[in-house]
Amino acid sequence: EVQLVESGGGLLQPGGSLRLSCAASGFTFSTYSMNWVRQSPGKGLEWLSYISSSGTTIYYADSVKGRFTISRDNAKNSLYLQMNSLRVEDSAVYYCARAALVSPDYWGQGTLVTVSS
């Protein structure tokens, strides 16, 4: 069974940093591209970042480019999102999602990030 489990969310002040993790199991992680997607009441579902199976190809949404960094460790079956210079509008539930063909097929349960002063 495919499982994706996010962790690392929390409450922090604007300008702070946070690293999210996503632990994958039930599939050969090293052969799949992965994504981070977030969901907030105000903006709905928003794709943030993509990383290829080898980690050599990376894309970001304009809203997080230069502030967020996606990475992966295939030996640990883990995906990461380093988030810097956080803003109030970054508050959301953050999901990792496996990329399959052209649509994410499996998603984790999400981790909540709240940025507030």
Next chain:
Amino acid sequence: EIVLTQSPGTLSLSPGERATLSCRASQSVSSFYLAWYQQKPGQAPRLLIYGASTRATGIPDRFSGSGSGTDFTLTISRLEPEDFAVYYCQVYGSSPMYTFGQGTKLEIK
């Protein structure tokens, strides 16, 4: 950037009825790139349909997708109690890589 507009915003129906959800793209998209998701409260989105009309693994055949160009439809033939949820369409593009519609809430009448 492709914008997806879903209608209606809320759909109130009874179990056993047929549901028709619409997704309109701001420009023509390949059917290959269009997907539908279901999301229940407190849960992650679940892939229902990809390639506009192909059901994902384990999805009941009461769910069907159709459409082309700028107009796509998700149909649920006979609503079951567990089908009441929020539904999103999604398209694969270049920048951003994935775009989602704002969602249609399917509620029990």
